[in-house]
Amino acid sequence: xxxxxxxxxxxxxxxxxxxxxxxxxxxxxxxxxxxxxxxxxxxxxxxxxxxxxxxxxxxxxxxxxxxxxxxxxxxxxxxxxxxxxxxxxxxxxxxxxxxxxxxxxxxxxxxxxxxxxxxxxxxxxxxxxxxxxxxxxxxxxxxxxxxxxxxxxxxxxxxxxxxxxxxxxxxxxxxxxxxxxxxxxxxxxxxxxxxxxxxxxxxxxxxxxxxxxxxxxxxxxxxxxxxxxxxxxxxxxxxxxxxxxxxxxxxxxxxxxxxxxxxxxxxxxxxxxxxxxxxxxxxxxxxxxxxxxxxxxxxxxxxxxxxxxxxxxxxxxxxxxxxxxxxxxxxxxxxxxxxxx
Numbered sequence: 001x002x003x004x005x006x007x008x009x010x011x012x013x014x015x016x017x018x019x020x021x022x023x024x025x026x027x028x029x030x031x032x033x034x035x036x037x038x039x040x041x042x043x044x045x046x047x048x049x050x051x052x053x054x055x056x057x058x059x060x061x062x063x064x065x066x067x068x069x070x071x072x073x074x075x076x077x078x079x080x081x082x083x084x085x086x087x088x089x090x091x092x093x094x095x096x097x098x099x100x101x102x103x104x105x106x107x108x109x110x111x112x113x114x115x116x117x118x119x120x121x122x123x124x125x126x127x128x129x130x131x132x133x134x135x136x137x138x139x140x141x142x143x144x145x146x147x148x149x150x151x152x153x154x155x156x157x158x159x160x161x162x163x164x165x166x167x168x169x170x171x172x173x174x175x176x177x178x179x180x181x182x183x184x185x186x187x188x189x190x191x192x193x194x195x196x197x198x199x200x201x202x203x204x205x206x207x208x209x210x211x212x213x214x215x216x217x218x219x220x221x222x223x224x225x226x227x228x229x230x231x232x233x234x235x236x237x238x239x240x241x242x243x244x245x246x247x248x249x250x251x252x253x254x255x256x257x258x259x260x261x262x263x264x265x266x267x268x269x270x271x272x273x274x275x276x277x278x279x280x281x282x283x284x285x286x287x288x289x290x291x292x293x294x295x296x297x298x299x300x301x302x303x304x305x306x307x308x309x310x311x312x313x314x315x316x317x318x319x320x321x322x323x324x325x326x327x328x329x330x331x332x333x334x335x336x337x338x339x340x341x
Contacts, residue, residue: 029094030066031059032085036101038072039115042157047198048100051151051207055098058211062256074116078130082138090141097135103152105172112152119158123165136180145253146184150175151206153190180246187225191243197236205235206242218258
């Protein structure tokens with residue numbers, strides 16, 4: 001009985017997965033991917049540009065309609081590209097920004113650093129770097145999902161050369177935590193105050209995990225970043241912990257929803273045979289034991305119907321009546337006395 005039910009549920013699941021995939025395919029998803037590697041005033045970041053290329057290709061693979069890629073942007077170029085992207089985001093359902101490069105926190109405000117920045121003092125940050133708030137503003141027009149991924153918490157070499165114009169102004173080692181408006185997520189490669197590692201491979205540990213999890217079918221976006229967190233913690237021996245700030249509405253978001261082919265691949269080839277029911281076979285015949293003989297059939301007694309019972313009662317002899325004697329036969333009288341045989 002379980003075989004037909006399993007096949008029915010499998011069919012329903014495939015149809016449901018197909019409807020989700022169609023709905024997701026009809027959405028307009030756009031992304032802006034930036035990799036700043038060639039800094040003029042400090043050393044070259046080896047992985048930033050490669051990480052950006054990996055994320056851009058990953059987003060194309062999962063169906064993003066438009067993926068703009070830029071690298072080594074100076075201050076004016078960064079401001080212009082985010083302004084243009086903001087105009088596109090107003091027509092999109094999803095707007096995603098990925099940034100790899102240097103970032104800094106000064107006075108509780110987070111900044112992304114262009115490649116031409118010098119940052120000789122903390123006062124220069126306001127004029128030479130791009131506030132994270134402007135990046136958030138650029139995607140606020142997207143209808144459903146607004147996501148910013150910052151792979152920018154690297155050990156910042158600008159800190160060693162910056163002078164403080166105000167002694168009380170804080171300069172952080174990493175980015176500071178934020179509280180974006182509802183419907184916006186900001187994902188850090190390393191949680192507030194931590195440093196993100198470039199790693200020794202083609203991509204940083206964070207990007208390697210992120211690209212893999214984005215392509216995983218049926219993984220909701222909150223689970224994507226939970227899985228990335230665990231992957232990076234394991235890869236860095238718990239020295240780097242990615243973190244996500246913000247919240248999303250009560251709706252499931254998938255980079256790659258399960259398609260009918262994905263759902264079919266997850267099902268067994270023969271649902272009926274996969275049901276874990278114990279097989280019950282009839283007991284084997286024992287040739288050494290002769291079958292028990294059947295008892296002889298006993299004929300049933302004849303049933304007397306009322307009419308036959310009445311007829312039988314009429315044939316019974318009636319008992320003689322009291323006081324009436326039957327005259328004897330061959331009787332005679334001799335010398336005044338009667339004799340009978």
